[in-house]
Amino acid sequence: MRAVVMHETGGPEVLVLTDIPKPEPGPGQVLVRIEAIGVSVGETRMRAGAYPLQLPMVLGAEAAGVVEKLGDGVEPSLMDARVVMVTGGAGSYAEFIAVNAGNVTKVPDGLSAQDAVASAAPGALALALLHRAGLRGGETVLVEGGSGKVGGYLVRHVREFGVERIVATASRKPVEGADVVLDHGNPDWTDDLDPLDVAFDMAGGETTRRVLGKLKPGGRMLLYGALTAQPELDPVAVQGQGLQVIGCGGPLWFRQCLDVHYPEFVDLAARGRTHLQPVADVLPLDLAAEAHRRVAASAGRILLRPNLGLDS
Template identity: 35%
Template structure:
């Protein structure tokens, strides 16, 4: 079968597409024919060596597809039976024609949700869900900042905050991205420069309840200035690089602030929690209560270009690799 591999770390050019031995599901695993695999920043961190990993390794963690084989201990008449459409957030080597997925990670996809939508929602949809409902549970009337409001997480997070009765001040870098953020429900769209001062103006000088920051180094320090007393800085990513060390006394001086660095793994520690969160997100998508934007579709051989587009901030929404089908020629670059 064909798969994308990293044999040495580096830029997108190190991604290789070639024939590899087809995986065999072990106990408690399923073999899946991949319809769509998600492209995420963590893939670029692994590829570049920012997150060290022994080489060679398969690219991609997230996806959706049909079960074609069952390992020992997986019930053939259960939700993960052969032919069932499933999705997952954590299966190394997902940018391939087939991948082995731990049964504990494989989530049944309900009727009304296709493979592309399911793949697009696993990492980013679950991230938006735990951010808005658990890390800082948005309350009716809260105003929050959502950075990168036209990105994959940003668009979903904005919708979930609004669903809970919150008000979103989104940051974007272009007028086109601003339009997308507004379409997702953002009340105001700000540029990155001076966003904290503008957020204070829009809250009558009080500051916002929370800042959801997946950008990191470029926005973190100013984000603290946007918070109200006892506000929460939710640092969930570092697209611009890691945050520089700072003195915790700063949090006292700025109003007894909180800072947290959450991860999806910590918010899906059990099968029950994973199913609860995916149940919400996929049900909203099935009911057309959650809009999912796919910003680009790529053939397996175009995975390097997908990484280039993501790192170059030329995209909006979710990027997908389609191992078994032709990719769309058009890429959303707004």
């Protein structure tokens, strides 16, 4: 089969289309013929050497496709099902992948493979955050990156949990559904914050400390990213104000997202109850390097499709 193999870290040119053996599903796994692949900013950082990797490797954490073969012990109803999946961090820049059956979610009729892979991960993460926040009626909530993939879903659905006031940040972009939008390109944007009940923090660094200072006594902050740096926390302020700092990550969080919120989101999407991420472009596997260049340049949601140009 064809796959994009990386033998060394570096620029996009290290992503090389290669013929490698087609995998076989082991016990508890399914073999998926991939129809669409998500390309993320995190993968561009992995390729550049930001994290330790075992090389050579095939990048790719998100994909959608059709189950073609079952390993021992897998539920027979998955055979021939269209699914969206997370791989555990690698392997989806390819025509086929063998993945744990517990990491796939069936895609309902009415939702394409491209829409599923473009939207499922950020949508499911947003739903998981909203459920974890313990939101109550009448609260004021901050959503950082309100025009982004996860932030957009948070703003879209947080009102359903009884929130009264939504403050979002964006970089000179409108955020539909927010009551107030602050420009996070301004280094002093936190000075304009009114007291908050809940903050969804993905910026990290000094921003975390500043936003914590805007929480009301007993307020909650959900940490789900560190875009700029590791979050700065003041334990004296946290304790003195009775604040809750909730870390959203790790194996238990990941399992909850897969088991509950992926199915929840794809069902909402198939029924038209949420928005779908716009796809800026779909490229063939042999243009994986170009996909990385565009994602690094913030060119929107870019997907790869293994059979693009080979359908006829």
